[in-house]
Amino acid sequence: MSNEIAVNWQQDRAFAPSPEFVANANANDPDIYTRANADPQAWWESWAEQLDWIQKWDTVLEWNAPHSKWFVGGKLNVSANCVDRHALGVRRDKRAIVWEGEPGDQRILTFGELHTEVQKFANVLKGLGVEKGERVVLYMPMIPEAAIAMLACTRIGAVHSIVFGGFSAESLKERTNDCGAKVILTADGYWRRGNIVPLKATTDEAVEGCPTVEKVVVLNRLGDKISITMQEGRDIWWGDLVAQASAECTPEPMDSEDPLFILYTSGSTGKPKGILHTTSGYLTGTMATSKLVFDLQEDDLYWCSADVGWVTGHSYVVYGPLANGATIFMYEGSPDWGTEGKGGARDRFWEMIERHKITILYTAPTLIRACMKWGEEHPNSHDLSSLRLLGSVGEPINPEAWLWYHENIGKGRCPIVDTWWQTETGAIMITPLPGIVTTKPGSATRPFPGIQADIVDEKGNSLPDGQKGILVIRQPWPSMLRTLWGNDERYQQVYWSKFEGIYFPGDGAVRDADGNFWLLGRVDDIMLVAGHNISTMEMESTLVEHPAVAEAAVIGKAHDVKGQAPVAFVIIREHLAPAPGDTAGAQKLRDELKKWVGEKLGAICRPDDVILSADLPKTRSGKIMRRLLRDVAEGRVLGDTTTLADPVVVASLKEKYSSEEN
Ligand code: ATP
Ligand code: MG
Numbered sequence: 001m002s003n004e005i006a007v008n009w010q011q012d013r014a015f016a017p018s019p020e021f022v023a024n025a026n027a028n029d030p031d032i033y034t035r036a037n038a039d040p041q042a043w044w045e046s047w048a049e050q051l052d053w054i055q056k057w058d059t060v061l062e063w064n065a066p067h068s069k070w071f072v073g074g075k076l077n078v079s080a081n082c083v084d085r086h087a088l089g090v091r092r093d094k095r096a097i098v099w100e101g102e103p104g105d106q107r108i109l110t111f112g113e114l115h116t117e118v119q120k121f122a123n124v125l126k127g128l129g130v131e132k133g134e135r136v137v138l139y140m141p142m143i144p145e146a147a148i149a150m151l152a153c154t155r156i157g158a159v160h161s162i163v164f165g166g167f168s169a170e171s172l173k174e175r176t177n178d179c180g181a182k183v184i185l186t187a188d189g190y191w192r193r194g195n196i197v198p199l200k201a202t203t204d205e206a207v208e209g210c211p212t213v214e215k216v217v218v219l220n221r222l223g224d225k226i227s228i229t230m231q232e233g234r235d236i237w238w239g240d241l242v243a244q245a246s247a248e249c250t251p252e253p254m255d256s257e258d259p260l261f262i263l264y265t266s267g268s269t270g271k272p273k274g275i276l277h278t279t280s281g282y283l284t285g286t287m288a289t290s291k292l293v294f295d296l297q298e299d300d301l302y303w304c305s306a307d308v309g310w311v312t313g314h315s316y317v318v319y320g321p322l323a324n325g326a327t328i329f330m331y332e333g334s335p336d337w338g339t340e341g342k343g344g345a346r347d348r349f350w351e352m353i354e355r356h357k358i359t360i361l362y363t364a365p366t367l368i369r370a371c372m373k374w375g376e377e378h379p380n381s382h383d384l385s386s387l388r389l390l391g392s393v394g395e396p397i398n399p400e401a402w403l404w405y406h407e408n409i410g411k412g413r414c415p416i417v418d419t420w421w422q423t424e425t426g427a428i429m430i431t432p433l434p435g436i437v438t439t440k441p442g443s444a445t446r447p448f449p450g451i452q453a454d455i456v457d458e459k460g461n462s463l464p465d466g467q468k469g470i471l472v473i474r475q476p477w478p479s480m481l482r483t484l485w486g487n488d489e490r491y492q493q494v495y496w497s498k499f500e501g502i503y504f505p506g507d508g509a510v511r512d513a514d515g516n517f518w519l520l521g522r523v524d525d526i527m528l529v530a531g532h533n534i535s536t537m538e539m540e541s542t543l544v545e546h547p548a549v550a551e552a553a554v555i556g557k558a559h560d561v562k563g564q565a566p567v568a569f570v571i572i573r574e575h576l577a578p579a580p581g582d583t584a585g586a587q588k589l590r591d592e593l594k595k596w597v598g599e600k601l602g603a604i605c606r607p608d609d610v611i612l613s614a615d616l617p618k619t620r621s622g623k624i625m626r627r628l629l630r631d632v633a634e635g636r637v638l639g640d641t642t643t644l645a646d647p648v649v650v651a652s653l654k655e656k657y658s659s660e661e662n
Pocket of ligand 1: 395421
């Protein structure tokens with residue numbers, strides 16, 4: 001990509017870890033990078049050695065690009081590594097899961113209790129005729145049984161495919177049919193913002209069109225709050241099955257490369273892809289990254305707020321932390337719902353952190369920006385002194401949002417790990433190691449030890465520091481996807497055809513003189529305005545720097561003269577938003593924002609249109625769907641909207657666009 005324009009963030013703002021943090025950190029020797037990168041296979045092998053193996057591997061890596069096999073010849077079981085070795089050792093009475101429901105109900109499971117529950121449910125699955133290699137769909141709330149069911153699948157070698165509990169019947173049907181599941185695990189429903197989400201009713205609708213599904217297991221979450229119908233012969237109560245199940249189930253010896261799970265991507269850029277992960281490489285990668293990136297210590301209460309329906313919930317709610325014997329916190333509901341059930345409680349996260357004394361929080365920029373919009377008073381009314389480390393994942397975090405997180409949540413004390421990775425990569429790829437790396441707001445900093453990331457031009461040539469380009473990963477890594485389920489051709493085409501033998505994640509990036517990576521958003525979203533490459537991230541971060549702006553999404557709209565013209569959709573912080581009907585105030589603010597961007601990034605970047613919006617179209621995992629904004633701006637019929645969180649948002653934006661276009 002030529003014709004650089006300057007990245008306008010203050011790249012000199014830097015935060016070194018405190019001496020106290022460094023002293024106790026799991027990784028505090030910068031040499032770790034040199035050692036790992038000198039011999040990545042030996043590095044990964046040193047992590048695999050920390051797992052419990054039934055049979056050790058013969059070969060670390062077989063690489064026939066683009067197909068990799070790791071720890072070939074080895075046998076192990078994931079549930080034995082995440083549960084048994086802790087339950088049968090000193091962590092038997094240690095808390096494994098601390099859970100809170102949206103209405104405030106709570107449960108705690110020790111490793112010993114989790115061990116029993118996982119074995120019972122593994123026997124339930126066996127009793128339903130589920131065999132090694134067969135697929136089980138989970139369509140579940142964020143409750144301990146979701147983790148129990150995942151681990152139970154791994155215990156018997158069944159391949160789980162989790163469908164986020166907020167998805168529609170159509171999405172559930174599509175994913176269930178794509179992976180050919182035999183059993184669906186669900187619940188009657190769950191709580192979300194004080195409302196009931198009727199999972200069972202949605203499952204009934206989906207299963208009509210799912211010929212492979214034989215049984216539906218239904219957990220009783222809501223009791224008499226909901227009435228559901230059970231279909232004779234197909235639907236069975238979870239509790240009834242567990243009550244009859246034996247509490248002993250020997251873990252199935254799984255081959256290193258046996259499939260572990262299938263997970264469909266978020267669908268930000270198009271139709272979701274069925275990512276396949278396998279056993280030992282995935283577990284090695286998630287265990288190593290959890291330990292070093294989150295600096296997990298024996299007495300931590302670690303909270304990753306992602307739903308188990310996303311990869312973050314797989315790798316960093318369940319597998320990575322539990323492989324390390326850490327205590328995980330899980331929460332069922334919405335961040336703006338109070339325990340009193342009165343609604344509008346925008347301090348729920350901070351209230352729970354204070355009450356449970358949570359020490360590590362890993363969340364998404366979308367949540368941080370929502371909190372910025374709501375105002376500082378919510379976190380400020382709680383004691384957050386238990387926190388010692390913060391994380392971010394899912395989208396680039398704007399420097400301004402990073403600083404807000406650092407000051408208002410971390411109180412200037414907690415290192416922030418901005419972690420770049422994907423469903424496909426299985427584990428974190430670019431991230432600070434909090435006891436070593438000096439962080440810069442907006443940069444994910446350095447490739448994890450053993451990961452060979454680079455930035456290249458369209459032809460695949462490495463670019464010098466400071467030049468914007470395409471992020472690539474040059475060498476295979478243990479937790480990489482193995483293929484797309486049932487579609488190896490698409491696997492090769494999507495990830496390996498742009499540059500032969502080199503992994504193409506689809507994101508843009510630039511590296512600074514200190515070797516830090518700055519993610520610039522999707523390659524497809526980079527605009528070409530009058531011959532200049534402008535990333536959505538640069539423009540959005542500049543808008544968020546304006547005191548009135550909480551969140552921004554920028555897209556390039558086709559333009560006769562410039563090729564593309566930038567269009568900005570912005571959300572204003574609540575206390576600074578023009579009153580409804582104040583058209584003059586809104587116009588003034590729009591003009592001011594255009595001028596702001598023009599002054600900060602150059603006239604070329606000045607947006608043609610600024611739309612003040614109450615909300616932005618997002619995936620159900622909270623990512624901005626810029627392709628739909630492009631459709632809105634260019635007056636097209638909307639593309640695939642099945643992963644959209646709230647269809648009303650785009651509909652109202654379409655209306656607003658024609659009235660505010662200027
Ligand atoms: P699809 O591939 O179906 O369009 P998706 O890419 O949103 O969906 P995920 O695998 O959930 O699906 O998301 C991975 C993407 O999220 C990355 O490719 C990147 O664009 C973005 N991302 C995740 N974490 C970060 C981060 N820390 N910084 C910048 N971008 C991030
Ligand atoms: Mg993707």
